[in-house]
Amino acid sequence: MPISSFSGLNVSLRALLAEQRGLDTTAQNIANANTVGYTRQEAVFSASTPYQVQAGALQNGAGAQLGQGVDVLTYQRVRDQFSDLQFRAQQMTLGQQQTVAEGLDQAQDLLSEPGDSGLQSMLSKFFDSWQTLASNPTSTAAQNAVLGQAKIVTDQLNAVAKGLTDLQANAAGQITNLLDPNGPVKAKADEIAQLNVAIGQATALGQQPNDLLDRRDQLLDDLSKVGSVSVTDQGNGRISVGFGGVTPPLVDATNTVNLPAAASITSASGGTLGGLADLASPTGTVASLLTDLDGIASGLATSVNTAYGSAFFSGATAAAITVGATSVTAAGATEGPGGNARALAVAGQREQGPTLATYADFVARVGAEQAGAAQKATTAQTLAAATEERRQSVNGVSMDEEMTNLVRFQRGYQAASRAFSTMDEMLDVLINRTGRVGL
Amino acid sequence: MRVTQSSMNARALADLQRTASQMAATSQQVSGGKRISQPSDDALGTHDAVRYRDELAGLAQYRSNAASATSFVSATDSALQQVSDITQRVRELTLQGANATTDAAGRQAIAAEMDQLITSAKESLNAKAGDAYVFSGTASTTKPFDTTTTPPDDTSHGDGKPVVRSIGPGVSVRVDTPGTALEGLLSAMRALQTHFASGTAADQATAATTDLSNLDAASEALSGLNSAVGATQNRVDAADSRLADAQLTVKNLLSGVEDTDYATALTDLAAQQAGYQAALKATAAVIQPSLLDYLTP
Numbered sequence: 001m002p003i004s005s006f007s008g009l010n011v012s013l014r015a016l017l018a019e020q021r022g023l024d025t026t027a028q029n030i031a032n033a034n035t036v037g038y039t040r041q042e043a044v045f046s047a048s049t050p051y052q053v054q055a056g057a058l059q060n061g062a063g064a065q066l067g068q069g070v071d072v073l074t075y076q077r078v079r080d081q082f083s084d085l086q087f088r089a090q091q092m093t094l095g096q097q098q099t100v101a102e103g104l105d106q107a108q109d110l111l112s113e114p115g116d117s118g119l120q121s122m123l124s125k126f127f128d129s130w131q132t133l134a135s136n137p138t139s140t141a142a143q144n145a146v147l148g149q150a151k152i153v154t155d156q157l158n159a160v161a162k163g164l165t166d167l168q169a170n171a172a173g174q175i176t177n178l179l180d181p182n183g184p185v186k187a188k189a190d191e192i193a194q195l196n197v198a199i200g201q202a203t204a205l206g207q208q209p210n211d212l213l214d215r216r217d218q219l220l221d222d223l224s225k226v227g228s229v230s231v232t233d234q235g236n237g238r239i240s241v242g243f244g245g246v247t248p249p250l251v252d253a254t255n256t257v258n259l260p261a262a263a264s265i266t267s268a269s270g271g272t273l274g275g276l277a278d279l280a281s282p283t284g285t286v287a288s289l290l291t292d293l294d295g296i297a298s299g300l301a302t303s304v305n306t307a308y309g310s311a312f313f314s315g316a317t318a319a320a321i322t323v324g325a326t327s328v329t330a331a332g333a334t335e336g337p338g339g340n341a342r343a344l345a346v347a348g349q350r351e352q353g354p355t356l357a358t359y360a361d362f363v364a365r366v367g368a369e370q371a372g373a374a375q376k377a378t379t380a381q382t383l384a385a386a387t388e389e390r391r392q393s394v395n396g397v398s399m400d401e402e403m404t405n406l407v408r409f410q411r412g413y414q415a416a417s418r419a420f421s422t423m424d425e426m427l428d429v430l431i432n433r434t435g436r437v438g439l
Numbered sequence: 440m441r442v443t444q445s446s447m448n449a450r451a452l453a454d455l456q457r458t459a460s461q462m463a464a465t466s467q468q469v470s471g472g473k474r475i476s477q478p479s480d481d482a483l484g485t486h487d488a489v490r491y492r493d494e495l496a497g498l499a500q501y502r503s504n505a506a507s508a509t510s511f512v513s514a515t516d517s518a519l520q521q522v523s524d525i526t527q528r529v530r531e532l533t534l535q536g537a538n539a540t541t542d543a544a545g546r547q548a549i550a551a552e553m554d555q556l557i558t559s560a561k562e563s564l565n566a567k568a569g570d571a572y573v574f575s576g577t578a579s580t581t582k583p584f585d586t587t588t589t590p591p592d593d594t595s596h597g598d599g600k601p602v603v604r605s606i607g608p609g610v611s612v613r614v615d616t617p618g619t620a621l622e623g624l625l626s627a628m629r630a631l632q633t634h635f636a637s638g639t640a641a642d643q644a645t646a647a648t649t650d651l652s653n654l655d656a657a658s659e660a661l662s663g664l665n666s667a668v669g670a671t672q673n674r675v676d677a678a679d680s681r682l683a684d685a686q687l688t689v690k691n692l693l694s695g696v697e698d699t700d701y702a703t704a705l706t707d708l709a710a711q712q713a714g715y716q717a718a719l720k721a722t723a724a725v726i727q728p729s730l731l732d733y734l735t736p
Contacts, residue, residue, distance in 0.1 A: 104479075114485055338575065338577045385449070393440045
């Protein structure tokens with residue numbers, strides 16, 4: 001069977017169309033070069049199914065396959081799913097440690113150490129005031145100074161305890177806000193569920209819903225900073241999303257959104273939520289700092305009360321400690337008014353009592369916890385940046401590359417046009433001039 | 440690895456930010472003068488700083504206790520000095536009275552002067568440091584010697600309990616001298632006064648012999664008290680100068696922990712500034728050009 005004279009026109013047409021699609025894709029990439037979460041796309045070209053020429057087409061009697069030009073096979077998303085998992089894992093650590101570091105930063109701000117306005121300075125002045133009283137046992141001013149300094153110490157202990165309790169309450173409140181039905185987690189989960197539907201439909205039709213997939217991946221990236229994210233493929237492009245290590249999944253196999261209860265969030269939930277849970281939990285970091293602070297308060301009360309010989313401080317926790325005594329006596333039981341045995345015994349608690357040593361340990365612990373969390377956050381930040389860079393190296397848009405492609409497809413289009421017009425000229429000769437001899 | 444404009448931008452931005460934040464931290468150290476501004480800057484250092492700061496406050500307080508001890512001791516010292524002068528005068532009067540040339544009227548005059556001298560000795564011994572009687576022990580509001588009663592009461596009314604000042608961690612010093620230690624001297628002087636006043640020959644003889652030797656013994660005891668007070672003062676002075684040394688040491692320790700080491704910090708700052716400028720220059724050079732600059736339409 002002979003081959004149509006117009007066959008070549010069709011080949012050129014396909015080439016023109018394909019190059020045009022290539023240019024379109026390049027234009028889309030350039031347009032989205034700065035879009036967050038955009039994955040560069042690639043028009044994948046493939047030679048068209050060849051035309052089967054029957055036996056006898058060639059000299060040796062064999063058949064032949066005649067090329068029919070080019071087709072766009074698919075518009076491919078150039079993305080590495082493994083980098084996504086790494087990136088989300090780092091985002092989760094980053095979210096968690098940043099939250100803890102910020103919380104502990106507030107805790108250490110409460111202490112204002114080292115300096116002249118922290119508890120150390122107040123305790124020093126408190127013990128100093130007992131020494132001054134010991135030197136001036138009958139001075140009313142010295143007696144009042146002791147009571148005044150004691151009040152300053154208990155006020156500071158109360159204030160730090162309240163600050164830490166508030167920190168816990170704020171963290172618990174933030175968890176509730178994040179998981180609110182009008183909150184950010186719900187909004188993202190809803191959008192993922194909607195995208196699941198659209199992506200499922202497109203995939204069923206054999207389409208490649210690149211931009212929808214990008215949007216869904218971006219939402220998963222965002223969620224991974226709030227809590228740990230695990231993705232399970234549900235077929236047909238749909239996914240279910242586990243969140244915060246809580247069952248049921250945030251977006252389940254039937255595409256229903258299940259918002260986790262605030263009570264189910266633990267520090268193992270990861271991300272901002274995990275960090276907040278660590279701050280808010282009665283067994284978390286802040287709670288253990290509060291226990292330490294209570295130990296300091298009760299140690300102070302016990303050592304001073306024992307040395308003084310009666311209840312000077314009352315209350316055994318940092319939040320509850322107050323100055324129980326309404327007046328102070330410097331003299332011991334058998335001494336005259338000029339004696340100072342009790343005042344000296346209390347003043348001696350500066351060195352002998354546990355208070356200042358345990359307080360110094362406490363301050364160091366707050367500092368070390370904060371520095372540790374901040375260091376982990378910095379590490380996670382660096383790793384997340386490195387992963388993002390690696391991810392960008394695969395899916396990011398390179399202008400140089402797009403410019404090169406632009407030129408490549410433009411030239412391809414020009415060449416295909418030239419092939420087309422060459423063929424046209426040939427047909428012009430055939431149609432308009434052939435058989436016109438002598439006219 | 441494939442490099443894209445956005446990853447290059449992101450990297451450049453992250454590097455610039457990191458360098459800038461290091462520079463900000465170092466310049467804060469330089470301008471604030473403190474290496475540790477919050478516990479997380481150096482947890483262990485903060486621990487030490489908290490202890491040193493308390494130690495410093497404690498040392499200052501011990502020095503002020505030492506000053507209080509000094510004022511107590513010097514009040515005691517000057518009172519004893521006055522009593523010592525009075526004792527001297529009583530002794531002179533005794534020798535004068537024992538002389539045969541002194542007549543009865545003269546002895547009565549001596550007895551009268553001695554009575555005045557004893558009263559003024561007691562007044563000296565009623566000295567106060569601040570509002571505390573220094574010879575009363577812890578009964579600091581009770582006058583140790585009563586000068587108003589008749590017949591005269593030369594006994595001490597203090598409680599004799601030690602008054603102590605704390606002049607260092609675990610170091611206490613007794614600063615008072617019990618009034619009872621001076622009762623002997625007063626009674627020796629009172630005996631002389633009584634015997635001269637009575638005017639009998641036997642009493643005169645006793646005054647010249649037994650009473651005089653009692654006075655000498657009491658005077659000896661007084662100079663013992665004087666030197667004990669001097670020793671206490673020396674002890675307080677020594678403690679104070681030890682405290683001053685310790686203050687200096689702890690101040691240096693605190694400064695070493697807490698304060699900026701300017702040589703290091705300024706060197707770091709200079710290096711960081713150079714690094715920042717280099718990063719800025721490199722960034723400007725890298726992010727500018729693109730293939731776009733060279734393609735002609």
